[in-house]
Amino acid sequence: MSKTIRENDSVVLMDGKGNRILLTVESGIKKVKDLGVYDPGDLIGANYYQQITIGNKKFMIMAPSISDKITAIERKAQIILPKDGMFIIFYCDIKSGDKVIEGGAGSGALTILLANSVRPKGKIISYEKRDEFIKIAKKNLIRAGLNEHVNIVKKDVTENIKEKNVDAVILDIPNPWDAIDNAFCALKSGGHVASYSPTVNQVEKTVKKMRECGFSGIKTLETLQREMVVGERGVRPSFNVLGHTGYVSFARKVS
Ligand SMILES: C[S@@+](CC[C@H](N)C(=O)[O-])C[C@H]1O[C@@H](n2cnc3c(N)ncnc32)[C@H](O)[C@@H]1O
Structure with a gap:
């Protein structure tokens, strides 16, 4: 069973080219580098390793590695x-x-x-x-x-x-x-x-x-x-x- 994202989790959004954005899942609209204006709270309840679309870009939601x-x-x-x-x-x-x-x-x-x-x-x-x-x-x-x-x-x-x-x-x-x-x-x-x-x-x-x-x-x-x-x-x-x-x-x- 895939794990669900909860408030305060750290997640990585990876695009099709392998670019990665590290986010803390806290509710509230903010400016996120390489993403623009976004509310990370929108990720609460989504599943890890699920694809999402933000704006016109597709991302895979991943658990951050130690390298991330x-x-x-x-x-x-x-x-x-x-x-x-x-x-x-x-x-x-x-x-x-x-x-x-x-x-x-x-x-x-x-x-x-x-x-x-x-x-x-x-x-x-x-x-x-x-x-x-x-x-x-x-x-x-x-x-x-x-x-x-x-x-x-x-x-x-x-x-x-x-x-x-x-x-x-x-x-x-x-x-x-x-x-x-x-x-x-x-x-x-x-x-x-x-x-x-x-x-x-x-x-x-x-x-x-x-x-x-x-x-x-x-x-x-x-x-x-x-x-x-x-x-x-x-x-x-x-x-x-x-x-x-x-x-x-x-x-x-x-x-
Ligand atoms: C180069 S930084 C360490 C970087 C750290 N290894 C890292 O990977 O982020 C050195 C740190 O040691 C602290 N420091 C220097 N002398 C110290 C001492 N005698 N006792 C405790 N901390 C000390 C400094 O304030 C500084 O924050």
């Missing part, structure tokens, strides 16, 4: 892109039921990926010291339908991490080396730490601190992403490479 949710976020700070976020989730073995500390939340892009990985029973506790980012991260999490899996706390992650026995600590702050001691104390044996930094000197200071703290299996990696253009007459790499964004330093507590 990340693409649609409002950004205020540099975000961790999916190419780096998925890499963090893989190497830190983040999975359903895990308890993960994040510092800081920023716009909440990584928080969305983490929350999607630990749900339904896991939790992300995100330390963020600035109110404006707490506000924007919460807004993005609510829009993504993942807010219930996250606690954003107004705290400096370099001062203290109150939680103990956590599965992973993920840092995206300018001075991650100042939070490495706290990460070590918060982690369970076998827990993972990952630190994302754009510059080499940040990496050097962070890795030095990881060694001093007694972390094991320390390594720093970078990912680059290049699409292949598959044409009728041949296949070639895209000229637009998603190149340097940041380095991720990983380590594990084994004591």
